[in-house]
Every structure is written in structure tokens, then in C-alpha cells.
Amino acid sequence: MLRLEAVNKSFGANKxxxxxxxxxxxxxxxxxxxxxxxxxxxxxxxxxxxxxIDDGTIWFDGQDIADPDLDPQPIRQRIGIVFQSFNLxxxxxAMENVMxxxxxxxxxxxxSLHASISTLFDRFGLSDRMGHYPDQLSGGQQQRVAIIxxxxxxxxxxxxxxxxxxxxxxxxxxxxxxLRALHSEGMTMIMATHEIGFARELSDRICxxxxxxxxxxxxxxxxxxxxxxxxxxxxxxxxx
Amino acid sequence: MNTLLTSAVALLIATTTAQAGGHGCAxxxxxxxxxxxxxxxxxxxxxxxxxxxxESKEGFEAAVAYAVANEMGFDDDAVTWVRTSFDEAIQxxxxxxxxxxxxxxxxxxxxxxxxxxxxxxxxxxxxxTTGKVISAGAEPTLESLRGLLWGAAATTTAVPMLxxxxxxxxxxxxxxxxxxxxxxxxxxxxAALFDLPTALFLSAVMVEDGALLGQFPADRSxxxxxxxxxxxxGNPLRDCVNAAITSLTDSGALAEIEATxxxxxxxxPVIE
Amino acid sequence: MTRRAAHQAQAxxxxxxxxxxxxxxxxxxxxxxxxxxPGWPAVQRxxxxxxxxxRTFPGLLDAFxxxxxxxxxxxxAIAILGxxxxxxxxxxxxxxxxxRLLATVYTDVFRGLPVILVIYLIGFGIPGLGLPRPxxxxxxxxxxxxxxxxxxxxxxxxxxxxxSIHRSQRAAALSLGLGHGDTMRFVILxxxxxxxxxxxxxxxxxxxxxxxxxxxxxPVEIFRQAGVYKSLYANFTPYVGAxxxxxxxxxxxxxxxxxxxxxxxxxxx
Numbered sequence: 053m054l055r056l057e058a059v060n061k062s063f064g065a066n067k068x069x070x071x072x073x074x075x076x077x078x079x080x081x082x083x084x085x086x087x088x089x090x091x092x093x094x095x096x097x098x099x100x101x102x103x104x105i106d107d108g109t110i111w112f113d114g115q116d117i118a119d120p121d122l123d124p125q126p127i128r129q130r131i132g133i134v135f136q137s138f139n140l141x142x143x144x145x146a147m148e149n150v151m152x153x154x155x156x157x158x159x160x161x162x163x164s165l166h167a168s169i170s171t172l173f174d175r176f177g178l179s180d181r182m183g184h185y186p187d188q189l190s191g192g193q194q195q196r197v198a199i200i201x202x203x204x205x206x207x208x209x210x211x212x213x214x215x216x217x218x219x220x221x222x223x224x225x226x227x228x229x230x231l232r233a234l235h236s237e238g239m240t241m242i243m244a245t246h247e248i249g250f251a252r253e254l255s256d257r258i259c260x261x262x263x264x265x266x267x268x269x270x271x272x273x274x275x276x277x278x279x280x281x282x283x284x285x286x287x288x289x290x291x292x
Numbered sequence: 293m294n295t296l297l298t299s300a301v302a303l304l305i306a307t308t309t310a311q312a313g314g315h316g317c318a319x320x321x322x323x324x325x326x327x328x329x330x331x332x333x334x335x336x337x338x339x340x341x342x343x344x345x346x347e348s349k350e351g352f353e354a355a356v357a358y359a360v361a362n363e364m365g366f367d368d369d370a371v372t373w374v375r376t377s378f379d380e381a382i383q384x385x386x387x388x389x390x391x392x393x394x395x396x397x398x399x400x401x402x403x404x405x406x407x408x409x410x411x412x413x414x415x416x417x418x419x420x421t422t423g424k425v426i427s428a429g430a431e432p433t434l435e436s437l438r439g440l441l442w443g444a445a446a447t448t449t450a451v452p453m454l455x456x457x458x459x460x461x462x463x464x465x466x467x468x469x470x471x472x473x474x475x476x477x478x479x480x481x482x483a484a485l486f487d488l489p490t491a492l493f494l495s496a497v498m499v500e501d502g503a504l505l506g507q508f509p510a511d512r513s514x515x516x517x518x519x520x521x522x523x524x525x526g527n528p529l530r531d532c533v534n535a536a537i538t539s540l541t542d543s544g545a546l547a548e549i550e551a552t553x554x555x556x557x558x559x560x561p562v563i564e
Numbered sequence: 565m566t567r568r569a570a571h572q573a574q575a576x577x578x579x580x581x582x583x584x585x586x587x588x589x590x591x592x593x594x595x596x597x598x599x600x601x602p603g604w605p606a607v608q609r610x611x612x613x614x615x616x617x618x619r620t621f622p623g624l625l626d627a628f629x630x631x632x633x634x635x636x637x638x639x640x641a642i643a644i645l646g647x648x649x650x651x652x653x654x655x656x657x658x659x660x661x662x663x664r665l666l667a668t669v670y671t672d673v674f675r676g677l678p679v680i681l682v683i684y685l686i687g688f689g690i691p692g693l694g695l696p697r698p699x700x701x702x703x704x705x706x707x708x709x710x711x712x713x714x715x716x717x718x719x720x721x722x723x724x725x726x727x728s729i730h731r732s733q734r735a736a737a738l739s740l741g742l743g744h745g746d747t748m749r750f751v752i753l754x755x756x757x758x759x760x761x762x763x764x765x766x767x768x769x770x771x772x773x774x775x776x777x778x779x780x781x782x783p784v785e786i787f788r789q790a791g792v793y794k795s796l797y798a799n800f801t802p803y804v805g806a807x808x809x810x811x812x813x814x815x816x817x818x819x820x821x822x823x824x825x826x827x828x829x830x831x832x833x
Contacts, residue, residue, distance in 0.1 A: 479700055
């Protein structure tokens, strides 16, 4: 479904992605782990076309979406992303946050959207928070609204960029529960995370990034429980 | 021409100094003893002061100033010039001039705040316009004038006079003569009201295709536009200035200065 | 705790006493000592002349209607042009470079020029090119000069508001598939405009006063009318009258701007 081939990306002299090859199958959940600055976030932002890549190819559903002549808008509509800092629109209620994109892009009316979006709020335990503004919500609630906002566009793949890193520890669980539910429904997901335990529990495959390269990848039982690379072991011993 | 003018002024000065007798009157009443400080505008305009240099005694007000000073017993050397705006002339507090001459019209309202001398000039008001407006059918009748778009300099007595004409549309008012002529040039107004000497000057020099449509003669109304020297209210010098002006008027010297410096306006039609 | 509360109450009372006392003292000094100055009667007659005020105030109020009208048609034009220029300066695509450059030059030039110069230049200059009536009216071109200058300021204020919105907001909107236009309209601008509302209110107050500058190219609004009265009566009181009328409008507007600013500070914690 998604395949990255020899993707390079530099910020000035700083090479952030260095020949990334990665393939994600439909329904698969891939976790990216690695130290800060190893390129996890940049990788996700490049897939979402928020950052242009220097060279390489990103195949999505048989199409090279890294082509600079391509209009990124319709692609982004099919790829959802959730950020570490939620990035809800503070001047809109939770409901308006979620409705904005479907209303503007799919030209759907509020009335026709209301039922399906209410269901999403309901499923993630936020049915009584639809009319609240972001600053009236806890971090965990905000992050769940952000996930709902991305899901409302019915994306084919979801990207999660350290979505629990900004949360108080007691709020992490409620967000991870959402991911479990999505995984069980067969959503294709790539997740950059520091939650190694969660990654081991849920992911089909784990990629360890170091200095813009995928140093080691495989099922959790291999990468986490029996890492081959010294740097992977060093990283795991620090966070785990 | 120039030598003729100078000699005429010299003659005037010679005659007036001979009659000097006001010195006793003015003694101790001026800002600086033995000196008469006279204010003019900044700049001072033709034909009231030539070349913005009142010390040259050239120009109507410059010549009158020296004649009055001499009459009061001040030698030419005893005359000092300063510059003020209208606002400075009327602001409360100590003044930096004994008398202020810049075509100030004497009005009863102003006399409540400042003192004026007897008039040294009585001006007709004239309608400055362009040949284009005249060929478009403007005539020197009140009826025709009311239909024009009017302008005037805001601090002149042309403003209340315009109110008397009662034009159909509200007049535009400007900071100074230059802005009025700019508005005429931009075709934003048809006509402007000035005292006659100023109007003659502007139509000849400042306004392209300038023309005078007509004049309101000085004796036309019960309140003619008369220029007086402005003084601080209660200035004891006023009687001395008035005596000098009376004497100059009676001797015909004032009329002579007027004839020398101010163009006759016999060619300008009178507005009925 | 109660002792502390009592102490605080006492301190508050003391502060109140000092505040009230000093205010009364200053007022008393102004009321008692200024009239004792030797020049006071002359100043009073020239600036605070009840008779002159009474005779000129109705005329001043009449002329003020013109100020209100100039403001009423200029302000919306300024809001629209300022917004358009701010958006033009934010266009990212290289294809829009000429527009962006034009907008930048425009704001730099018009913020760098004195308002009065622009009013003279446009108010007299453009009609001088030979436009027919009524298209050479000083109302049109004078107002346009005001609009051009104030839009440059408003554009800069709005642009600073746009810049104040964190990049992540734009990223979030784009990531949902929204276009640049929708992102600007629904996500960036509503937040940016709210952030700069107090700054724009200050410009509104300034504009209320600067409409008087149109008098330089002819229109007889309140400031010009006051000047005419000043000349007529050789008295400055009409200016004081005009100032009073201005303050009746601008003080509430200024207070409101302060109130908005304070409200915004509270919201941002």
C-alpha cells in the first residue's frame, strides 16, 4: 500500500533521512522507534507531503506521490496524521474542528455529517465534549479529538507522530486505547513512539531509526527482545 | 521702474520724517525703547511686501509701515521686523511685536480679543477664476456666482463674505492662497474670493488662464473689508499709531503709497 | 490568617486614602493655582471663552457630521484593502512573487510617508491630471489617500497577527487536505484577526482623528470649521470646542480598545 524507496531529506547540511526504504502493507501497524532527531517525525511529515523530499520515491496505492508536480491536497485527504501537540484549532469547538475538512472538501452539510461524527465521538468516549473548545479539554481528550478529526476524512492510512509524548502519564492510556481499537478494525498505521511497551504489544513490525537510516526492522520479538545491532541495544537499554 | 519707485518712497520718507512729532507719544510704549517692532507674515506676499523683504521698504505694507513709523518719530533704522503667523498674532500672553501688519481685516468679533489701528487700506473683494469658467458662461451677477463651486483661504474674511453670497454648494476652504490655486488648477473649484490686490497677483502670476470675473467694491456694503494694524489688546501705542495714520491719510501720503504699489482695478467689472 | 486579612484591608484603605488625597491635591492645585497665574485671564478669554463656545458649538457639531461620514466610508475600505494586502504578503508560491513584492513595496512606502503629504499629493495631484467632475472631487481622492495610508498600517498589523499563529496550525489544516485558501480563511485568519483586534482598535481611534486632515484639500469638516471660527473671532476657543467633540467619540473608543487588550491578555493567561 505504501512503499518508500531511497528517500533522502536534508535540512541544510543536516541529513535527516538517509536512503529510507520502507514498505507498509494494508492493515499493518508499523512503529518507528529511535532517539529524538533520528528522523521519525520527518519521515511521517514527508509521507503526508508536509515536507518535500530531496530525492527518492514514495509509492502510495500505485502512485508516486513525491512527484513535485502533483497537487498534494487530494493525497493528504487520504493520509491522516496526528501530531504530538494535538494542533486543534483553538477558535473552534471539538465538533467544528472535526467537521471543517469534510464540509470544505467533501462539500457535506453539517446536518449530514452530524450523525457519523457523533458516532465517532461516542466511540472514543467524548460524546459529552463535542461542544467544548480545546482549552476546555484535557490533553488526552484533545488528542482523541485530533484523532477523530483525522478519521473523519476516512483516510486509508493513519500516521501518528509521538501522540502521547505531550501527555501526562495518566492520560496516555486513554489515547492508546483508541489505537488498539483502530488496529483491531484493520486500519493501516505508522506510529512514531517512545512507548516501547505499547509498540511491542500492538505493532506488527518495528523499525529502529538512527541518524536518518532504518538500522534494524522486524517483528517486536526480534527488534525489541533480541536486537542485533549494538546501537539498538544501547537505545533500548536507555528507554526500557 | 524700480528707481522710480525707490525715489517715490524716498520722497515720502523725506516728507514724513520732516513732520516727526509722535516720538513723545510713543516714548516708553514700545517693546524696546526707541525701536518700533513690526510683524509681518512668514513669508510676506506680493504686492504687500516685495521679495519677502520688508526692510527694503518695497511693497504696500512695507512702505506704509515705514511711513507710519516715521510719522511716529522712528527713524528707518529704529524699525525692527519680526515674523508671525495669524495664530501667534492672536495668542494670549506677551507679544513679540508692537504692531502686526498682514492684511488683517478689522471685524467687531476680532476687536473683542485684540486691538486694531484705524484702517490703512480698504479693499475690494474680487472673484478669481479661469478663462474656461468665464467662457462656460459665468457672469458677474450674484445669480451666476451662486451656481459656481467656491473656494477661499480659511483664515480670511472671504469666508464670511462667501456666506453672504450664499452659493448653492458648500464652499471648499484651504490653508493658504497656494492651496486655493492648486484646487483651481485641479478644477476642483470654479472660483475663489480674495482681496483685490491678491486676486490680481494670483490671476496674473499663479493661476494658469487666470481671470477676474468681477469685484465687490469696497464701498458696496455697510461693513467693507478694511485692513488695520493688529496690536495686543489695551496697547497704549494705539493712539500714537492712529494719529500717524490719520495724519498720513489727511496729507494724501497714504493714497500715494497705494497708487505706487497697488494696481488700479478699473478694468474689473463690478458685481451688482 | 484573620490578622493578615485585617492587615491587608488596612493597607488597602491606606492606599485608597493616598490615592484619593493625591488626586484631590492635584486637582486643587490646577483649579487654585493656574487661575492665580498673571496671564490666566488672557488665556481664559482666548481658549475657554464661554460666549465664543456658545456661538460656535452648533456650527462645529454640524461640521463634525462630515468627519463621521468620511470615517464611515473610509473604515470599511481600509479593512478590506488592509486584509487583501496582508494576504498578498503571505502568498507562498513563487508564481505570486510579483504580487508579494508589490504588496511589500506598498506597505513600506505608505507607512513611510506622512499622511498629510499623501493627502496633498493624491488630493490635488490626481485631479490635476485632468479628471472631469465629479471624479476629481477632493472627497474621493482625499479619502483614497487616507485609505491607502491606513490600509498599509492595517496590513502590517494583520500580517503580524498571521505570523503570530504557530506553523503547526497551518500544518494541521493542510494535513487534513484543506487548500491554502481554506486554511487561511478558516484556520489562520480567524485567530490572527482576533489577536490583533486591540492593535486595530488603536488604528480606528487614530483614523477618527486623521479624517480631519482631509480639510487640507478643501472639505470643511470640524477642524477646518474651527479654524474659520478662530480667524473670525481671533479666538482659540472653537478649537477647544472641536477637541471636546472629538474626545466624546475617541475616549470611549480608546477605553474599548484597552478593554479588548486586557481581555485578550487574560485569555492568554
